[in-house]
Amino acid sequence: MNASTLPSYPRHWQRYTAGQRLLRFALYLLFIAAIVQSARTIDVIPEFLYDAPQQMGDLLNRMWPIDWGSFRGTVSSALLETLHMATLGTMLAIVLAVPVGLLAATNLTRNRGLNLLARFILVSSRSINSLVWALLFIAIFGPGAVAGTMAIAFRSIGFVGKLLGEAIEEAQPGPIEALTATGASTASIIQYGYWPQIRPAFWSIVLLRWDINVRESAVLGLVGAGGIGMALNSAMDLFQWDRVALILVLIFAVVILAEIIITRSRRSLL
Amino acid sequence: MAGMKAGDAAQARPFALSWQARALWIVGLIYAVYAASQLGFSWSRFEAGMELGARFLSRLFPPSIERLDVLWKGIAESLEIAVLASTLGILLSLPISLLGARNLMPAWATWPSRAIVALCRALHPVIVAIIFVKAVGFGALAGVLALTVASIGFIGKLFTEAIEEISLKQVEAVRASGASFANVIIFAVMPQVFARFVGFATYQLDSNLRNSTMVGIVGAGGIGGTLFSAFQRFDYDFVCTILITIIAIIMLGEVLARMVRAILLDNVSLGELLRGRPGRRERGPTGDDA
Numbered sequence: 001m002n003a004s005t006l007p008s009y010p011r012h013w014q015r016y017t018a019g020q021r022l023l024r025f026a027l028y029l030l031f032i033a034a035i036v037q038s039a040r041t042i043d044v045i046p047e048f049l050y051d052a053p054q055q056m057g058d059l060l061n062r063m064w065p066i067d068w069g070s071f072r073g074t075v076s077s078a079l080l081e082t083l084h085m086a087t088l089g090t091m092l093a094i095v096l097a098v099p100v101g102l103l104a105a106t107n108l109t110r111n112r113g114l115n116l117l118a119r120f121i122l123v124s125s126r127s128i129n130s131l132v133w134a135l136l137f138i139a140i141f142g143p144g145a146v147a148g149t150m151a152i153a154f155r156s157i158g159f160v161g162k163l164l165g166e167a168i169e170e171a172q173p174g175p176i177e178a179l180t181a182t183g184a185s186t187a188s189i190i191q192y193g194y195w196p197q198i199r200p201a202f203w204s205i206v207l208l209r210w211d212i213n214v215r216e217s218a219v220l221g222l223v224g225a226g227g228i229g230m231a232l233n234s235a236m237d238l239f240q241w242d243r244v245a246l247i248l249v250l251i252f253a254v255v256i257l258a259e260i261i262i263t264r265s266r267r268s269l270l
Numbered sequence: 271m272a273g274m275k276a277g278d279a280a281q282a283r284p285f286a287l288s289w290q291a292r293a294l295w296i297v298g299l300i301y302a303v304y305a306a307s308q309l310g311f312s313w314s315r316f317e318a319g320m321e322l323g324a325r326f327l328s329r330l331f332p333p334s335i336e337r338l339d340v341l342w343k344g345i346a347e348s349l350e351i352a353v354l355a356s357t358l359g360i361l362l363s364l365p366i367s368l369l370g371a372r373n374l375m376p377a378w379a380t381w382p383s384r385a386i387v388a389l390c391r392a393l394h395p396v397i398v399a400i401i402f403v404k405a406v407g408f409g410a411l412a413g414v415l416a417l418t419v420a421s422i423g424f425i426g427k428l429f430t431e432a433i434e435e436i437s438l439k440q441v442e443a444v445r446a447s448g449a450s451f452a453n454v455i456i457f458a459v460m461p462q463v464f465a466r467f468v469g470f471a472t473y474q475l476d477s478n479l480r481n482s483t484m485v486g487i488v489g490a491g492g493i494g495g496t497l498f499s500a501f502q503r504f505d506y507d508f509v510c511t512i513l514i515t516i517i518a519i520i521m522l523g524e525v526l527a528r529m530v531r532a533i534l535l536d537n538v539s540l541g542e543l544l545r546g547r548p549g550r551r552e553r554g555p556t557g558d559d560a
Contacts, residue, residue: 020537035354039354042410139322149311219397
């Protein structure tokens with residue numbers, strides 16, 4: 001009697017509805033199809049694969065002993081140039097990215113058209129790789145560190161601007177409303193309402209990007225945009241593998257050093 | 271009296287910069303000028319560059335649509351590199367990050383896997399690609415291997431950290447029921463980190479897609495080689511076509527990654543997906559290449 005008045009539940013509990021299961025299944029099928037298709041059509045020359053260990057051994061053999069003697073002169077100045085490129089590029093990127101980031105934040109800039117324009121700038125900056133940016137700037141400024149610095153700056157706009165915009169969007173509206181109620185100008189609202197709230201995020205974004213830029217500036221020279229990559233490229237073209245080994249070790253050391261620096265300064269800044 | 275004077279001064283500029291902040295600004299400015307002069311920035315160069323830039327831009331347009339077969343071949347190879355490198359990277363980084371988690375594994379297991387991850391992260395994918403080009407020859411295989419290394423470095427690090435942040439209560443509960451070690455991993459650890467793992471994996475797929483267009487510059491296959499040779503032949507209208515295609519593919523990849531996250535994490539139904547409700551907004555991890 002009572003049983004018929006109770007609503008009937010299915011006897012078996014299922015986590016997903018049929019539609020959700022179908023979608024998941026379709027997604028997995030798509031993954032597998034993509035992997036199989038890629039594995040089948042990709043060009044791999046098996047002969048090259050078989051003698052890979054031998055080639056690796058040959059490479060290591062030529063790299064050892066590392067040519068420490070060539071550090072003085074071109075290599076050390078190229079290393080310094082790389083660091084300058086990364087740092088100046090990051091500074092330039094901040095100057096260029098802050099306005100775009102402000103325009104991209106929907107709570108600060110209440111204009112759909114401007115938001116979309118800023119988004120477009122950020123996406124195109126991030127879609128083009130820094131090496132491709134370097135090629136573009138080499139066509140404009142000629143080969144050298146100027147093109148590399150500009151490439152780093154333009155590649156970083158997207159990163160810094162996007163994260164800055166998101167940080168602004170997450171800011172508490174309370175202080176902003178209070179400032180608006182006092183009749184403060186937009187500049188004052190940004191300076192006293194938003195800036196104190198986003199300052200930790202801002203510095204951590206800048207430090208993170210500087211770290212990435214140190215890594216990237218080391219390879220920009222491969223296309224001719226200055227820095228240690230140029231020394232690496234010429235050493236490889238001349239088959240001076242012991243010198244290549246020195247440069248790789250130096251890049252490794254600089255990357256580790258940069259990571260230590262940002263960990264330290266993050267602790268003291270934030 | 272003195273106290274009042276200080277109060278007046280503070281009232282005049284209540285939020286004035288401290289002298290440390292000012293010194294930092296000045297040092298930064300001096301450094302910028304010094305570095306710019308070291309790197310050879312100058313106004314005349316800038317002016318010449320503007321002129322060359324205008325000529326360069328005019329040569330970019332209109333994009334050339336003559337050699338679409340070359341373009342398609344390079345793009346297809348880039349996509350293949352991205353798919354295979356992501357697959358291999360995800361499969362390999364799973365066990366490595368499980369081994370690297372300090373809350374699950376003894377020290378003798380964690381430090382080698384942490385060393386592998388650190389080594390994979392240390393070098394830029396292009397440099398790794400150079401080494402692999404030497405080892406396995408020119409072509410797509412070197413690109414796949416280089417990006418696999420980059421994926422292990424990225425997913426491995428973040429996934430290890432995600433596993434170390436899990437709640438151990440569920441692990442203890444499953445262990446108390448007499449489950450084997452594999453069952454503890456499957457039923458107590460994985461459900462807690464699956465969402466973040468999907469996030470990292472889709473992000474890495476996106477990132478590999480970007481990087482696969484670049485490793486070709488050092489001869490590791492994909493559209494990068496075509497792009498580089500087009501630059502060297504001053505074939506700028508073809509460069510424009512390639513760049514537009516790359517941007518379109520990357521944007522498409524972002525949409526796809528968002529859909530994967532919506533299906534696997536937010537359990538949207540087909541109807542919701544078609545109506546364009548991609549679920550909650552999720553921010554990608556801010557890693558090497560956001």
